[in-house]
Amino acid sequence: MPRGAFRPCLPALYFAFLTCPTPEQRMSGTQAPDIHLGEPARGTGCVRGKQTSIRVQDCGRGEGARAASRELRREKAQEHPRESWVHPQPYPAPQPLALHPETQPCPACRSSPPGRLLLRPALPGHPFLLPIMAVYRLCVTTGPYLRAGTLDNISVTLVGTCGESPKQRLDRMGRDFAPGSVQKYKVRCTAELGELLLLRVHKERYAFFRKDSWYCSRICVTEPDGTVSHFPCYQWIEGYCTVELRPGTARTICQDSLPLLLDHRTRELRARQECYRWKIYAPGFPCMVDVNSFQEMESDKKFALTKTTTCVDQGDSSGNRYLPGFPMKIDIPSLMYMEPNVRYSATKTISLLFNAIPASLGMKLRGLLDRKGSWKKLDDMQNIFWCHKTFTTKYVTEHWCEDHFFGYQYLNGVNPIMLHCISSLPSKLPVTNDMVAPLLGQDTCLQTELEMGNIFLADYWILAEAPTHCLNGRRQYVAAPLCLLWLSPQGALVPLAIQLSQTPGPDSPIFLPTDSEWDWLLAKTWVRNSEFLVHENNTHFLCTHLLCEAFAMATLRQLPLCHPIYKLLLPHTRYTLQVNTIARATLLNPEGLVDQVTSIGRQGLIYLMSTGLAHFTYTNFCLPDSLRARGVLAIPNYHYRDDGLKIWAAIESFVSEIVGYYYPSDASVQQDSELQAWTGEIFAQAFLGRESSGFPSRLCTPGEMVKFLTAIIFNCSAQHAAVNSGQHDFGAWMPNAPSSMRQPPPQTKGTTTLKTYLDTLPEVNISCNNLLLFWLVSQEPKDQRPLGTYPDEHFTEEAPRRSIAAFQSRLAQISRDIQERNQGLALPYTYLDPPLIENSVSI
Numbered sequence: 001m002p003r004g005a006f007r008p009c010l011p012a013l014y015f016a017f018l019t020c021p022t023p024e025q026r027m028s029g030t031q032a033p034d035i036h037l038g039e040p041a042r043g044t045g046c047v048r049g050k051q052t053s054i055r056v057q058d059c060g061r062g063e064g065a066r067a068a069s070r071e072l073r074r075e076k077a078q079e080h081p082r083e084s085w086v087h088p089q090p091y092p093a094p095q096p097l098a099l100h101p102e103t104q105p106c107p108a109c110r111s112s113p114p115g116r117l118l119l120r121p122a123l124p125g126h127p128f129l130l131p132i133m134a135v136y137r138l139c140v141t142t143g144p145y146l147r148a149g150t151l152d153n154i155s156v157t158l159v160g161t162c163g164e165s166p167k168q169r170l171d172r173m174g175r176d177f178a179p180g181s182v183q184k185y186k187v188r189c190t191a192e193l194g195e196l197l198l199l200r201v202h203k204e205r206y207a208f209f210r211k212d213s214w215y216c217s218r219i220c221v222t223e224p225d226g227t228v229s230h231f232p233c234y235q236w237i238e239g240y241c242t243v244e245l246r247p248g249t250a251r252t253i254c255q256d257s258l259p260l261l262l263d264h265r266t267r268e269l270r271a272r273q274e275c276y277r278w279k280i281y282a283p284g285f286p287c288m289v290d291v292n293s294f295q296e297m298e299s300d301k302k303f304a305l306t307k308t309t310t311c312v313d314q315g316d317s318s319g320n321r322y323l324p325g326f327p328m329k330i331d332i333p334s335l336m337y338m339e340p341n342v343r344y345s346a347t348k349t350i351s352l353l354f355n356a357i358p359a360s361l362g363m364k365l366r367g368l369l370d371r372k373g374s375w376k377k378l379d380d381m382q383n384i385f386w387c388h389k390t391f392t393t394k395y396v397t398e399h400w401c402e403d404h405f406f407g408y409q410y411l412n413g414v415n416p417i418m419l420h421c422i423s424s425l426p427s428k429l430p431v432t433n434d435m436v437a438p439l440l441g442q443d444t445c446l447q448t449e450l451e452m453g454n455i456f457l458a459d460y461w462i463l464a465e466a467p468t469h470c471l472n473g474r475r476q477y478v479a480a481p482l483c484l485l486w487l488s489p490q491g492a493l494v495p496l497a498i499q500l501s502q503t504p505g506p507d508s509p510i511f512l513p514t515d516s517e518w519d520w521l522l523a524k525t526w527v528r529n530s531e532f533l534v535h536e537n538n539t540h541f542l543c544t545h546l547l548c549e550a551f552a553m554a555t556l557r558q559l560p561l562c563h564p565i566y567k568l569l570l571p572h573t574r575y576t577l578q579v580n581t582i583a584r585a586t587l588l589n590p591e592g593l594v595d596q597v598t599s600i601g602r603q604g605l606i607y608l609m610s611t612g613l614a615h616f617t618y619t620n621f622c623l624p625d626s627l628r629a630r631g632v633l634a635i636p637n638y639h640y641r642d643d644g645l646k647i648w649a650a651i652e653s654f655v656s657e658i659v660g661y662y663y664p665s666d667a668s669v670q671q672d673s674e675l676q677a678w679t680g681e682i683f684a685q686a687f688l689g690r691e692s693s694g695f696p697s698r699l700c701t702p703g704e705m706v707k708f709l710t711a712i713i714f715n716c717s718a719q720h721a722a723v724n725s726g727q728h729d730f731g732a733w734m735p736n737a738p739s740s741m742r743q744p745p746p747q748t749k750g751t752t753t754l755k756t757y758l759d760t761l762p763e764v765n766i767s768c769n770n771l772l773l774f775w776l777v778s779q780e781p782k783d784q785r786p787l788g789t790y791p792d793e794h795f796t797e798e799a800p801r802r803s804i805a806a807f808q809s810r811l812a813q814i815s816r817d818i819q820e821r822n823q824g825l826a827l828p829y830t831y832l833d834p835p836l837i838e839n840s841v842s843i
């Protein structure tokens with residue numbers, strides 16, 4: 001055959017090769033379907049993700065012919081940039097065939113209609129037709145976590161404005177989807193799909209292997225024209241199911257008009273609302289997640305955040321159990337059935353256990369957890385955690401009984417929000433000038449200091465009607481003190497007077513610094529006990545843990561993954577549902593740790609939290625407003641205030657940029673029905689619909705959005721760090737934070753001795769159990785993400801990514817300022833140093 005005679009036969013050979021069965025298909029008994037003009041194209045042109053191609057020889061053409069061919073291909077690429085698999089010979093560009101109207105190419109992208117094959121004549125005068133294939137390149141990233149990979153079959157379907165691709169399995173030589181892997185695949189379509197709308201990920205059984213979980217981080221799709229679409233996932237996909245992902249571009253519901261996308265939003269939220277259900281823990285409590293909804297699901301029905309279909313398996317267990325070395329019951333089943341996307345990672349779980357078990361077993365082996373009775377002497381308390389001392393714990397042990405340190409803790413301790421500046425004394429605290437004159441000095445008086453704004457009050461009124469509890473078979477006691485403090489000319493905050501009840505009278509003496517050493521020390525210790533109860537139950541658990549759980553629940557239930565506010569808030573809800581479930585399973589359950597270490601027990605906790613929520617306001621929730629309302633903006637050496645305001649400003653600037661980008665007008669806020677549903681659910685479930693709280697039930701302007709979101713992020717991160725991280729530091733010396741008191745508040749002066757003081761403090765086993773709790777909650781387990789750290793790239797647009805970088809830069813500057821200031825402090829304040837602040841409530 002002459003050399004040139006082979007050229008006209010190439011199109012027929014090429015088309016026959018594409019449609020004939022491959023050896024692998026012949027062995028399996030399957031064959032690629034025939035492709036007919038005007039019928040749905042079911043084939044993909046590839047086998048198991050491998051590209052099939054045929055190399056065409058030059059057939060003896062000279063260099064001039066090859067140069068002309070290259071030039072023609074360049075012109076062809078410019079004319080049809082989205083088309084591939086065209087004939088390489090230097091013929092004039094073929095024109096599309098005149099097809100039936102329903103098979104005409106899409107006018108937007110020039111690709112064929114959904115499921116149709118676009119054919120072109122291969123050569124003038126020849127009847128052979130060549131398919132024009134669209135190749136989409138996928139880059140699939142598996143998370144780097146323990147057991148994040150999968151052996152299951154993973155297939156994908158691309159859905160675009162002009163149709164969808166056939167379902168295609170992602171398969172390569174060797175192991176696919178190993179932990180931390182980044183692997184590339186190709187998906188071939190008979191026509192371009194237009195703008196990509198969804199990516200369906202199908203997880204199915206592989207051979208005889210058991211189903212497993214897969215943590216898919218993200219999938220990047222490169223379209224035939226070079227456009228890259230990012231599909232963030234960042235979730236565990238369990239069992240056999242189909243997950244639908246949207247491109248990373250954030251969109252509000254107002255920006256979606258296609259029925260397909262609107263339906264996707266609806267189905268996603270419906271699935272999540274079935275998975276994350278509200279539950280009332282106690283009357284007056286913020287509502288919480290119902291973990292029974294996880295137990296009721298079969299193990300394969302633990303909805304991934306975007307899961308649409310599932311199938312089947314189940315396990316069951318029930319009952320509380322004791323773990324070796326732990327002094328309280330633990331509700332194991334409620335911890336095992338957590339939904340995988342809100343559950344602690346294996347790294348964090350192991351780290352938590354390694355923090356807890358050695359400390360608990362150490363106390364158990366030394367007999368401290370079983371030893372009842374009073375401490376023999378104060379110095380014995382230093383040996384409880386002899387191996388877990390820090391600079392701050394040593395400082396507290398040395399200075400705990402000093403008045404200056406007592407006042408310092410109101411500013412920079414674990415509960416720095418109790419002080420209120422007063423201009424007149426309340427009638428329930430009848431302190432006279434003569435009582436405090438020895439401390440104020442001759443140059444001033446009480447009335448003058450009140451007028452100058454130098455007198456402050458810490459009022460523990462909420463404890464006045466708190467129920468009490470029995471520990472080790474003995475009744476415990478609670479006081480509701482009033483503590484008056486003075487800001488001295490030297491800038492030190494010191495206590496002036498303490499009354500241990502809300503009702504003045506002969507049985508409620510006012511204790512003064514001029515009283516006997518033990519009387520005054522006991523009065524301050526009663527205040528520290530009240531401080532412990534209010535801090536742990538309200539400042540810490542209610543106002544950070546429980547409210548942040550409600551924020552997380554509303555975010556999961558009312559905002560789809562593509563919503564900009566979901567992307568903004570999700571990192572600040574990480575592990576919150578899990579840690580609160582742990583708290584309810586170990587602390588708040590009957591015979592839990594609260595029942596075993598506090599003077600008010602579980603019933604008192606419920607009373608304090610419900611009363612606290614009933615009086616909690618939006619002003620209390622927003623740091624600048626709270627500081628202004630309490631009149632504490634001018635107190636010197638108030639590091640919590642100074643650092644907190646800097647972080648608040650950084651968060652506010654970041655949030656303002658994000659909101660401004662997605663919500664340019666008041667109407668864009670008001671018309672976002674998902675945003676309004678989210679706000680309304682928080683108002684109803686977290687604040688129980690109480691109008692007097694001042695919390696918004698609806699957002700009307702971008703400014704209102706910025707303030708509300710800033711407050712949420714600040715309380716989920718910085719505020720929690722401020723009231724949580726220092727618990728071991730300030731509580732390891734037990735008399736500085738006693739969890740219970742065994743004797744009633746003194747009704748007369750001059751009766752306190754060292755023995756009566758020790759007999760009032762908690763018993764040995766109670767003290768050790770409480771210190772164990774302090775140690776655990778102050779040690780953030782591994783798998784940490786400091787404030788402003790967003791390794792999961794939910795935002796893919798350039799503008800929010802620039803805002804994140806600017807936010808991180810501001811936080812880095814704040815950290816440098818804090819570290820420079822701390823070098824000159826006798827006791828550094830580090831709890832609001834951004835690298836030490838966790839993004840979310842996770843411990």
